[in-house]
Amino acid sequence: MNARIDLPRGLAVLLVLGLLLAAGLSACATPPAPTLTQAVELTASPQPTLTDTAPPPSPTPVPVAATVNDEAISLAAYQAELERLQAAIGTQLATEDQEKALNSLIDQLLLAQAAAEAGFVVDEALLQERYDQLVAGVGSQQALLDWMAANSYTEEVFRQDLARSIAAAWMRDQIIAEVPEVAEQVHARQILLYNSDAANQALAELRSGTDYADLAAQFDPLTKGELGWFPRGYLIDPEVEQAAFELQPGDYSQVIETPTGFHILQVLERDPQRALSPDARLVLQQRALQDWLVEQREQSEIQILTE
Secondary structure: OOEOOOOOOOOOOOOOOOOOOOOOOOOOOOOOOOOOOEEEEOOOOOOOEEEEOOOOOOOOOOOEEEEEOOEEEEHHHHHHHHHHHHHHHOOOOOHHHHHHHHHHHHHHHHHHHHHHHOOOOOOHHHHHHHHHHHHHHHOOHHHHHHHHHHOOOOHHHHHHHHHHHHHHHHHHHHHHHOOOOEEEEEEEEEEEEOOHHHHHHHHHHHHOOOOHHHHHHHHOOOOOOEEEEEEOOOEOOHHHHHHHHHOOOOOEOOOEEEOOEEEEEEEEEEEEEEEOOHHHHHHHHHHHHHHHHHHHHHHOOEEEOOO
16 A cells, blocks of 8 residues: 555653653753741850851753743753664664654644643643553662663653653644544555656557556556555555546546656545545544644744754
8 A cells, every 4th residue: 555654653752651652751940949048046145146048059950952832851851762762773873863852852842732721731640650650661660760860860850751741642642533534535546657658658558448457467466556445645645646536436547757656546436435444544643643743833932952
């Protein structure tokens, strides 16, 4: 099937369990500096005087990799996502992989911000439940704490980022749930060739009366060019898809040139309301999520603070 399945999974650090966007860990704001305390100092005088004690040292700001609408993505989250990617591909990370890691976390933060605007709140019970799942997954709380330390996390920042990942997953589910289970679809097949001369020759044969099915079988004996049923937004090549929805059953197209090759498409059937296959609905959900993220990025102020 000529379809693209690239449902984003980049929203996760190594330990976060089973989210489709699985959740990456993002950032937290710098904690406020503590107020000065006062103490009573007794002297030889019978009257005590009030003096300021030395202020405690200011907390070290949490290093930040990026901000999204003035909300931070921690450097720890970014580095953990890099580690996850490196473990997945088994090689040193290239620049594009670093960009992918940061973009995954930006997407996650955009989703979490939208969840907050929609009124979703990660309460302490839900946060503790997910935290306990992580502990169980790695074997012990100490193992999780060791991982945090190795990735420059404090437990407080980790919990904040985990809460954000839960919110992002909730928002993702709201977006993809809006994709319908039925849609207009066509049943089509194609003759796919890799140079224009051969494609034009095949088109000439069709016009001279050669049966489409017989010709398709010559070029593709295994599938005979079968594409099956598909909705709008499913195929990789939009030109092929557009032609499919313009043709009537039994008609075939002109030669359609795409980066994939040279196509001659034939539509066999049409159905205005057909149930989507699981694969087709997954692709449409992916596209819905990608479109949502593109729109949110265009409307947001994003600042990259790490190279």
